[in-house]
Amino acid sequence: MEACKLENLSFAYAGSQTDALSDVSLSVNKGEFCVVIGESASGKSTLLKLLKKEIAPVGNLCGTVILNGTVGYVSQHFEESLVTHKVASELAFSPSNAKLSDEDISLMVAETAAYFNLDGKLESDISSLSGGEKQILSLASVMIMKPDILVLDEPTSQLDPVSEAAFFDMLRTMQRDFGTTVIMAVHSLQNVYGMADTLAVLDSARLVAKGEKSEVSDMLIKKEHALRGTLPVNVYRGEKATVEKPSGEIILKAKNISFAYEKGKDVLSSLTLNIYKNRINAIVGTNASGKSTLLKVLCGVKKQYRGKVRSDSQISMLPQNVYDLFTFDTCGEETEFGEITDFLAISDIKDRHPYDISGGQAQRLAIAKVLQTGAEILLLDEPTKGFDCVLKSKLAELLRSLCDSGKTVVIVTHDLEFAGKYADNAAFLSCGKIVCQMPKTEFFSKLRFYTTPLSRLTGGKEI
16 A cells, blocks of 8 residues: 655746756555655755645645655754753653643653653753754654654764664664654665665656665666665775875864863863874764864864964864855855856856755855865865765865865764775764874774774775
């Protein structure tokens, strides 16, 4: 029995002359786990939002959407989807809106919290939760109403690898226990391929494939489709990592840095870090380990209370929330369009509002804006967020060319595969301290859990 059926679905956003979706026909059976892949701006998020009428975008819609059951939606922006201050009240929000009795709500909250391992957090402030816990809470808050169809849009894009694994483990258990129909968009199949029943491939707003995952995977590889790099490494190995350059000259040094937002609660503690000139320097670590704060201290946005940051070079920073950079009504006003925007494939968004483009396009626009400052040192906070495998390869090419031309790059990232392929050296940040910094091959070969998929697969012999 079909849980969801789309027939000849086309959609264009209000004011746009270009279809975000074009003649898409797709069916998903009850209990099926369907994973949607596609390049940035291929229509994935638009497709998923059209399945949930409360958040469906405004525009010109043609075709039909048939849903046999209720729909729950989990966003990649979990911070924005949480609407209360306490864990218990967040879980109770939907049942309360459904006007259920207090007794029923209390039972539903207790049972849901126990199932999703949140019972010890019921009285906690949501702000005190880790990123992984917040996304689990977001999932639990949707599942408390037992939707027939669960829609997830890049649900782990802001999580570190350990939190991502925990989230997918919970999703796998839940789908097995309840037989919920799942439709999920991702940029990498590495951790979800084993869970998927089917793959749906969007390419330039059109559905070009939908079928059993092995059949679709074979098609992508056989046709040398750009999205074959989305497949897990044991299915498709793809391009090899670049060989890192020797460490070389130190261009920026942080020595014995300590920083706190609240007195007595250090986020960074006696931290020492070297940034090497004309190199791609990667910093990895768990959610809430202090990575974003470290970048803000390095560029002077935040001031440490102890220690020194030494550099004579101009520094520019890409924040984790790229929308913080946007202040104009059109993308063309945000940055100069030309060679860089052409390379990043965003020339067509020049006349659009920065808030009306896809997440991947916004990320590329922000990167272009940062690059055009002319700074010698570029600090990039999660630069691959919202990027598919094609865009990651283009970004790596751009960063390498910048280093070759005299720039220095620092990336804070949860994307261990990107860091393992393209960085020259890597550092691990834990509890506010850099506990390890070394050339990337040596770095990733030493790690057992927090490492790249290929390194894990080969026992550290390859990155």
